[in-house]
Amino acid sequence: MPSLLFYFFAFLTLGFGLLVVTAHNPVTSALSLAASFVGLAALFISLDAYFIGTIQILVYAGAVMVLFLFIIMLLDIKAESGKKLNLAAVVGGIVLAAVLAVQVATVSTSLSLGGKTLNEVPLTLQKAGTEMAAGKLNLPTISNDLKAGTLPDTKLMGLTLFSKYGFHLQVIGLLLLVGTVGVVVLSKREKEATR
Amino acid sequence: MITLNHYLIVSAMLFALGLAGVVARRNIIIIYMCLEMMLSAANLTLVAFSRFHLVDGLPDYSAQALVFFTITVAAAEVAVGLAVIVALFRSKQSVDVEAVSKLQG
Numbered sequence: 001m002p003s004l005l006f007y008f009f010a011f012l013t014l015g016f017g018l019l020v021v022t023a024h025n026p027v028t029s030a031l032s033l034a035a036s037f038v039g040l041a042a043l044f045i046s047l048d049a050y051f052i053g054t055i056q057i058l059v060y061a062g063a064v065m066v067l068f069l070f071i072i073m074l075l076d077i078k079a080e081s082g083k084k085l086n087l088a089a090v091v092g093g094i095v096l097a098a099v100l101a102v103q104v105a106t107v108s109t110s111l112s113l114g115g116k117t118l119n120e121v122p123l124t125l126q127k128a129g130t131e132m133a134a135g136k137l138n139l140p141t142i143s144n145d146l147k148a149g150t151l152p153d154t155k156l157m158g159l160t161l162f163s164k165y166g167f168h169l170q171v172i173g174l175l176l177l178v179g180t181v182g183v184v185v186l187s188k189r190e191k192e193a194t195r
Numbered sequence: 196m197i198t199l200n201h202y203l204i205v206s207a208m209l210f211a212l213g214l215a216g217v218v219a220r221r222n223i224i225i226i227y228m229c230l231e232m233m234l235s236a237a238n239l240t241l242v243a244f245s246r247f248h249l250v251d252g253l254p255d256y257s258a259q260a261l262v263f264f265t266i267t268v269a270a271a272e273v274a275v276g277l278a279v280i281v282a283l284f285r286s287k288q289s290v291d292v293e294a295v296s297k298l299q300g
Contacts, residue, residue, distance in 0.1 A: 006197045010205045017209055017232055021216035026224055033228050040235055043205070047246040048254055052238070052262050059266055064231065064273050071277045072224060075284050086221065093219035097211035104207030108200045113247055117196040124252030131251060151253075160256040161263065168260075172267050179271035186278035 006046060012039035025079040026072045034065040048123065050153040125149050137163075202243035210236035223283070223290045227276055234269045238262045 016036035023029045037060045044053035108114050129146025132138055142159065145152035161169055209232060216229030245258035280290060287294045 003197055006201065010201075014205065014208055014212065017212045020225070020228055020232065021212055021220065026222060029225050029228055033232065036232070037235065040209075040239060043202070043239060044242050047202070047242050049242045049246065049259055049262075052242055052259055052266075055263070055266060056235075056238075059270055060231070060235070064270055067273060067277060068224065068228065071280060075281070075290065077222070077224065077290055086219070089221075090219045093215035093217075096218055097215035100214060101204075101207050101211040104210075105204055108203040108207075111199070111203075114200040114203070115198050116247060117198050118246070119196070121247050121249055123249065123254070128252040156253065156256050157259060157263070160260050164257065165260050165264075168264065172264055175268065176271055179275050183274050183278040186275070186282055 006043070009039045009042040009046070012036070013043065026077050027069065030065055030068045030072060033068070034061045037061045037065070047118075048151060048153065050151075051157045123151060125151060199243055199247045203240060206236045206239040206243065209233075209239065221292050223280055223292050226292065227273065227280070231269060231273065234265060238265055241265075 013036050016032040016039065019032040020029045020036065023032060037056060041053040041056040041061070044056055125146045126149060129143045129148075132143040132146065133140075139155075139159065142152050142155050145155065213229040213231075213233035213236060216232070217226050220226055220229065241258045241262050245255040245262075248255050248258075250256075283295065284290060
């Protein structure tokens with residue numbers, strides 16, 4: 001990915017992220033967050049994570065943000081105007097954030113992997129393809145793609161999820177079920193209240 | 196050229212922005228959005244390390260599986276959290292966190 005595109009999408013992500021925190025109107029915040037997530041999805045795609053980038057757009061920028069906007073409009077929340085800001089909280093937030101950013105910057109510069117560019121750690125697709133074809137677990141649909149020099153990102157993701165993390169996937173499914181039941185229970189009006 | 200450090204610093208800045216928002220803002224819906232931003236920043240770190248730490252010449256898909264799980268949990272969390280916010284709004288008619296102070300001694 002050219003440097004210019006990286007900087008463009010990084011500024012898109014961080015700029016709209018700043019707008020989320022500073023905007024007075026919740027609708028502005030929600031739409032900025034959606035734009036920020038689109039920039040983040042582009043960064044994911046620049047890291048050869050096509051599947052993650054796609055679900056970032058579909059799940060976050062699509063489903064989650066629609067849910068946020070829906071709640072904001074349902075509750076009819078107005079922009080908070082005229083309220084004085086809690087100065088201690090604002091200063092505390094900025095200081096905390098600055099300390100964290102400096103900490104991460106310090107750690108990352110001492111990382112041995114940190115100075116590598118994407119070209120210095122190239123994907124060796126053909127080699128991985130031949131290794132997979134010769135190995136015990138050979139899925140031709142993946143190894144043929146690899147030999148042809150393309151990265152079958154979604155297929156490899158599926159292979160990992162359903163072989164290595166099959167149990168975890170089922171636990172996550174259960175979590176979603178519990179979440180759905182929980183939301184229904186929370187949103188249901190109690191019988192005494194309606195009487 | 197773009198190195199791993201660039202991605203890590205973008206991720207740290209995004210996380211810091213989210214953290215500042217959670218501490219400084221009082222609108223509970225915006226606090227939720229900032230939480231989502233922090234989760235996404237963590238995802239960016241995971242994906243960056245997955246690409247730069249190769250396993251057999253391919254990205255480390257264990258990290259991306261973890262990102263997949265994080266996104267799922269975040270979606271469930273938003274659904275439940277917003278239901279809690281709606282319930283809160285019904286009883287307090289406000290989404291300001293300072294409207295809820297019953298446990299504040």
